[in-house]
Amino acid sequence: MSTVNEPALKHLLRRGLDGDAGAYREFLSAASRILRQFVLRRLPPEARGEAEDVVQEALLAIHSRIYTYDPEVPVTAWMRAIARYKMIDMLRARGRNQTLSLEDVGDLPEPTGANLDASITLRKLMSALPVRWRVPLELTKLQGHSIADSAARIGSSKAAVKSNVRRGLQALRGLLRP
Amino acid sequence: MRKRRTEQLIAQLGSSPPEYSRSYTSVVLVGSAVVALSVVLLFSLFWLGPRTDLAEVMSGQQPVFMLKLLFGISVAAGALSLLRDLAVPGRRVKHAALIVTAPFAILAVLGLRELLSSPEIEVHEHFTGSHWLECLWQAPALSLPVLLMFFAVMRRLAPTDLLFTGAAVGLFAGGLGVAGYALHCTDDSFAFVAVFYAAAVFEMALLGGLLGPRGLRWA
Numbered sequence: 108m109s110t111v112n113e114p115a116l117k118h119l120l121r122r123g124l125d126g127d128a129g130a131y132r133e134f135l136s137a138a139s140r141i142l143r144q145f146v147l148r149r150l151p152p153e154a155r156g157e158a159e160d161v162v163q164e165a166l167l168a169i170h171s172r173i174y175t176y177d178p179e180v181p182v183t184a185w186m187r188a189i190a191r192y193k194m195i196d197m198l199r200a201r202g203r204n205q206t207l208s209l210e211d212v213g214d215l216p217e218p219t220g221a222n223l224d225a226s227i228t229l230r231k232l233m234s235a236l237p238v239r240w241r242v243p244l245e246l247t248k249l250q251g252h253s254i255a256d257s258a259a260r261i262g263s264s265k266a267a268v269k270s271n272v273r274r275g276l277q278a279l280r281g282l283l284r285p
Numbered sequence: 286m287r288k289r290r291t292e293q294l295i296a297q298l299g300s301s302p303p304e305y306s307r308s309y310t311s312v313v314l315v316g317s318a319v320v321a322l323s324v325v326l327l328f329s330l331f332w333l334g335p336r337t338d339l340a341e342v343m344s345g346q347q348p349v350f351m352l353k354l355l356f357g358i359s360v361a362a363g364a365l366s367l368l369r370d371l372a373v374p375g376r377r378v379k380h381a382a383l384i385v386t387a388p389f390a391i392l393a394v395l396g397l398r399e400l401l402s403s404p405e406i407e408v409h410e411h412f413t414g415s416h417w418l419e420c421l422w423q424a425p426a427l428s429l430p431v432l433l434m435f436f437a438v439m440r441r442l443a444p445t446d447l448l449f450t451g452a453a454v455g456l457f458a459g460g461l462g463v464a465g466y467a468l469h470c471t472d473d474s475f476a477f478v479a480v481f482y483a484a485a486v487f488e489m490a491l492l493g494g495l496l497g498p499r500g501l502r503w504a
Contacts, residue, residue, distance in 0.1 A: 124303075126302060127302070128299060131299050131302040135299050139291055159287035159290070160287070162291055163294055166294060166298065167294070168443065170298045172442070172443045174306060175310055175374060175442055175443040176305070177373045185373070185375040185376075189375075189445070191445065192374065196502070
């Protein structure tokens with residue numbers, strides 16, 4: 108869909124920056140099409156769901172940092188570089204937030220000896236917790252699901268899951284203390 | 286649905302085209318550089334204190350003093366033009382990278398020539414008894430405020446290669462730092478400058494490169 112070529116895009120931007128709101132909107136719309144295509148082609152398959160977010164971030168940056176636009180640089184190269192930066196930023200943040208799922212980890216060693224005791228104690232203690240704390244705790248800490256994932260499973264919000272996990276941990280700590 | 290939100294965003298942003306000035310990036314960088322230079326001068330004169338014969342050597346009869354100043358200023362100037370390239374997404378770094386390396390190359394040649402032409406006994410006199418340790422921490426100390434300031438400045442622009450940009454900020458700060466340190470430093474040998482001034486600048490470039498990926502993120 109890159110029917111808009113560089114000179115046409117440059118022309119739209121120039122008119123937009125001279126105060127023609129219609130031209131500016133047309134420029135943004137053409138930019139969004141170019142960037143969507145650019146981002147979709149580069150994101151790894153498992154991250155394609157975030158493509159539209161990257162496009163929006165890039166559009167916002169184009170708008171708020173328009174002063175870094177340099178007429179010597181092709182407009183398309185400029186906006187692609189911005190989208191690329193936003194894409195990398197998103198992938199990094201994703202990498203940080205992602206928790207490993209059990210499938211990724213493979214078979215965990217069976218608990219033995221002291222570990223086994225600890226594992227039994229932990230489960231016993233956890234069964235004493237109210238359901239609203241225990242379930243989020245099990246999902247996130249024992250089964251290794253992400254907060255978002257667990258929230259979706261329980262059908263509650265991420266904030267609720269987070270705070271219930273925290274309360275559950277606090278209660279556990281209270282139970283462990285003699 | 287997400288695509289519809291993009292349409293809404295375009296409608297919202299499109300209703301008010303932003304102000305644009307072509308020279309904004311250059312003006313911001315040069316303006317900040319002037320402020321940075323004054324900060325370094327102030328710190329150098331009031332914290333380190335000028336060398337006692339400053340007026341004398343300033344009159345131009347001391348080639349090593351002139352070289353120190355010239356080295357620091359030209360590294361900073363080259364790094365500033367590098368930053369100008371790096372602040373603009375999609376802009377290629379052209380000659381700026383070469384301009385930055387030139388002062389180091391010239392300095393290395395001058396230093397080596399001096400060492401090779403002096404008798405062996407004199408060689409280590411270029412270093413022992415010198416204030417090399419002071420040079421290695423006081424020059425970077427002068428650079429540090431500049432580094433912090435330019436991290437803030439670059440975050441307002443749009444660097445996309447944060448590691449390289451961090452290193453360039455470090456070079457700029459380091460260049461100004463050694464120029465400021467030159468007003469205080471009394472080790473007047475080409476070899477000394479070639480080793481320790483260059484090392485002080487490298488320290489800052491390394492620091493900038495290390496901090497860049499985290500410190501330069503912009504949203």
